[in-house]
Amino acid sequence: MSPERLALQILCLNDFEAAARARLPRPIFGYVQGAVEDNLSFRMNADAFRQYAFITRTLTDVSGRDTRRHLLGKTYASPFGICPMGLLGLSCFEGDLNMVGAARDADVPCIISGASMIPMEEIARHAPHTWFQAYVKGNPESYRPMLARIDAAGFRTLVITVDIPVSANRENNVRTGFTTPLRPGLRLCMDVATRPRWLFGTLLRTLAKRGMPYFENSFAQRGAPIFSRTASRDFGERDTLAWSHLADMRERWKGRLVLKGVLAPDDVDAARRLGMDGVILSNHGGRQLDGAVSPLHMLRDCLGRAGAMPLMLDGGVRRGSDVLKAVALGARCVFIGRPFNFALATAGRAGVAHAIDLLKREIDRDLAMLGANDLDQLACRASLCHLGRAPEPVPPMLA
Numbered sequence: 001m002s003p004e005r006l007a008l009q010i011l012c013l014n015d016f017e018a019a020a021r022a023r024l025p026r027p028i029f030g031y032v033q034g035a036v037e038d039n040l041s042f043r044m045n046a047d048a049f050r051q052y053a054f055i056t057r058t059l060t061d062v063s064g065r066d067t068r069r070h071l072l073g074k075t076y077a078s079p080f081g082i083c084p085m086g087l088l089g090l091s092c093f094e095g096d097l098n099m100v101g102a103a104r105d106a107d108v109p110c111i112i113s114g115a116s117m118i119p120m121e122e123i124a125r126h127a128p129h130t131w132f133q134a135y136v137k138g139n140p141e142s143y144r145p146m147l148a149r150i151d152a153a154g155f156r157t158l159v160i161t162v163d164i165p166v167s168a169n170r171e172n173n174v175r176t177g178f179t180t181p182l183r184p185g186l187r188l189c190m191d192v193a194t195r196p197r198w199l200f201g202t203l204l205r206t207l208a209k210r211g212m213p214y215f216e217n218s219f220a221q222r223g224a225p226i227f228s229r230t231a232s233r234d235f236g237e238r239d240t241l242a243w244s245h246l247a248d249m250r251e252r253w254k255g256r257l258v259l260k261g262v263l264a265p266d267d268v269d270a271a272r273r274l275g276m277d278g279v280i281l282s283n284h285g286g287r288q289l290d291g292a293v294s295p296l297h298m299l300r301d302c303l304g305r306a307g308a309m310p311l312m313l314d315g316g317v318r319r320g321s322d323v324l325k326a327v328a329l330g331a332r333c334v335f336i337g338r339p340f341n342f343a344l345a346t347a348g349r350a351g352v353a354h355a356i357d358l359l360k361r362e363i364d365r366d367l368a369m370l371g372a373n374d375l376d377q378l379a380c381r382a383s384l385c386h387l388g389r390a391p392e393p394v395p396p397m398l399a
């Protein structure tokens with residue numbers, strides 16, 4: 001999409017979804033958009049934000065407001081970042097590089113997934129402050145060489161995702177024909193044929209310029225190909241992962257270590273006692289256990305156990321006002337997934353840059369209307385009231 005059309009047609013993060021749907025083959029769009037089973041947690045994530053309303057303050061001279069946030073040794077432009085998402089290279093050509101590049105240029109944190117398609121060494125050279133997310137097996141012989149590779153690549157912040165002991169029951173993927181690896185066949189060919197922009201701009205361009213894409217960063221060595229009739233991905237031994245492995249990782253990893261996928265105050269307490277540098281409260285965007293509580297609802301209870309360890313969260317954040325609600329409740333930073341993936345599919349790096357810019361402007365505008373000059377002011381005064389239950393979603397005023 002051209003910069004002019006982006007500016008005219010994409011006015012908020014939610015606008016990217018329809019644009020991405022028109023560009024991505026059905027199984028790939030479904031993979032990004034989908035959640036799990038009955039989508040209960042996915043819906044709860046968004047509803048959680050509607051259960052809070054702002055108490056604004058007036059006449060506070062907000063002309064000097066500042067939305068920057070200090071987090072894990074660096075000051076970022078705004079209190080939000082980009083979630084790790086696998087297979088960004090299916091959303092756009094060199095999706096991993098475009099995502100981290102846009103975040104680097106806009107000075108917001110970005111976490112690259114262990115299920116990425118560009119070798120991590122190249123990603124770290126492109127955007128050195130990127131955080132790396134790993135899925136690890138409960139087996140030191142597997143994760144120790146992986147940690148060594150991530151360190152040698154130059155990453156200084158490592159995120160371990162801990163909410164995926166087994167693969168989720170993503171019925172939506174079965175319905176749309178999405179698998180990893182993707183199985184070439186008549187069905188996939190027909191889905192791709194209806195999206196010629198994607199066929200030429202993403203798939204054929206990738207094959208021509210970079211060859212067959214692989215899961216480059218799942219382990220110490222390259223993993224399975226992205227397209228194959230016969231290959232399978234190795235998900236083994238994730239269910240044996242335990243706190244003892246995290247203690248071992250903490251000892252070996254000299255950089256910052258963050259856990260992602262925690263919801264229980266007791267687990268936050270355990271993470272703090274092990275010396276973790278941060279925790280991202282998350283139910284994986286409602287993609288793992290359907291019915292898992294929304295991270296926003298657990299934030300207050302978890303803060304009581306976090307001490308000085310920063311708590312972040314993700315899931316359902318779509319507006320600057322959502323970001324500020326989480327910040328007012330005590331989150332140091334929030335992360336956003338699907339909308340940035342749709343932005344990448346819509347207009348590549350320019351799409352992500354536009355999404356970041358929209359959100360930054362919403363946060364700045366909302367902070368002013370809240371009568372606050374900085375983010376800490378929100379957290380230390382009564383900025384929110386709880387409504388008890390989520391109001392019914394309001395239909396858009398203009399279609």
Ligand SMILES: Cc1cc2nc3c(=O)[nH]c(=O)nc-3n(C[C@H](O)[C@H](O)[C@H](O)COP(=O)(O)O)c2cc1C
Nearest residue numbers: 032083084085086113161284285315316336337338
């Ligand atoms: C397409 C997609 C791929 C994802 N891949 C990963 C991943 O590789 N590692 C991970 O820790 N989380 C992954 N997640 C979960 C996100 O990091 C994040 O928890 C979730 O998307 C946040 O919810 P939101 O999409 O509502 O913002 C993925 C999410 C999506 C939508």
